[in-house]
Amino acid sequence: METRLVPYETLNALQKQQLDGLQVNPEQLAYSGDIYCALNSLLVNPNPDAIKGFALLADEVPVAFLLLKRPPCLPHWAHEDSATLHALQVDRRAQGQGFGKACLQALPAAARQVWPQIKALELSVDAENTLAMGLYLKQGWVDNGEAYKGRIGHERRLSWVFN
Template sequence: METRLVPYETLSLVQKQQLNTLQVHPEQLAYSGDIDCALNSLLVNPNPAAIKGFALLADEHPVAFLLLKRPPCLPHWADEHSATLHALQVDRQQQGRGFGKACLQALPAAALQAWPQIKGLELSVDADNVAAMTMYLSAGWVDSGEAYRGRIGYERRLSWVFDRPL
């Protein structure tokens, strides 16, 4: 099965309709939100310099979605020279097939194509979200060692630094 991470705006009308049906497991909603919330965040702020959506296509069918943000949409804890990852969602019927990992593997190249000036990626993950922490750390993200009070509980900050000079 061929996968590729593509900007939301390049999706066909049919693919956008398919993406609108993406659902996560109910217990994941507190962490990632739902697709309506993620797409609303993207569409109410149609500034590609500040926020971009990406869909993971598996054989041209959307199976996952994520948001990347830059200033002025960066959260308070993020470095201004980075992009931050938000709302990573894999459709509940597609989970366990490596699509989350595929998103993370394709993300650095997609982020650099969108914003060549960035120095890295950052994310914040609830410390209790063991599955997400495991996935991020196994994909090469680095835990900063800092925890802060988030909306649910304590959150950890993780980063991905690009291996090339800017």
């Protein structure tokens, strides 16, 4: 199966319709939100250069989605020269097939193509979300050792620095 991470705006009408059907497991909704919230934050943003959506296609069918943000849309904890990862969602029917890993492996190149000036990728993950934390750490993200009170519980900051 061939996968590729593509900008949302390059999806055709059928792929956008398929993406609308992406569903996460109910226990993950608190962490990633749903596709409607993610797409809404992308499509109604008044700063289109500050937020970008990406879909992971598996044999041309969307199986995952994520958002990247830059100033002025960065969260308070992020460094100005970074992009932040948000709303990483893998369709529940495609879980366990390596699509989250594929997203993270393709993400640095995709982010740099959009914003060549960035020096790092950053994210915040709920400390209780052990599956996500394990995935990020296995893919080379580094826990910055900082925790703060998030909307659900304590969150950890992770980063992926470009060489």
